[in-house]
Amino acid sequence: MSDVRRLPTPVAEAWDWQRHSACRGRDSARFFHPEGERGAARRRREDRAKAICAACPVRRRCLEHALQVREPYGIWGGLGEGERNRILATGRLPLQRTA
Template sequence: MAHTPHAPHPTEVDDFPARQQLHGACGRTADRAAWLEQRETAAKAVCGHCTVRVECRRYALTTREPYGVWGGLTEIERHRLLADGLRRPESVHRG
């Protein structure tokens, strides 16, 4: 007889963020904000040497990419740029 995996119970999915915070690596970090900032800083460092940074940034702004660092910009930085009406990714600080 073949084993049929069961679908996850709704509460198994619904409480994932809480379980992730308890059991995930980020949840075990004493200062989660500092951990997230370190990840952003590391991602931005990679972008700083990238030859397609401007194109990547333009893509993220054009598609309104909601997550992560793209072209050296965080989602918050991209949101601010779009809210301010700046559409030229080349004019943004290239950090």
């Protein structure tokens, strides 16, 4: 019998969750800050992105992915870069529900 543990997982199995995301088909600029964006403009864009994430059926899976691969930029699973970095530093997910 062959040992298949080292073989890559089928792409569909690893990424199929993305087909069900609330952000699918939306402009990615909503989720990633342009160069030089700061202050109130950044907070407004992030709040709009997080509102999309709040209703997403795969929010938890998205956040798990971002944490696992250490996504450096953008809103993933309803959390921004700083929020994800705090989770990675403490090893604890926030108390909010992440579906």
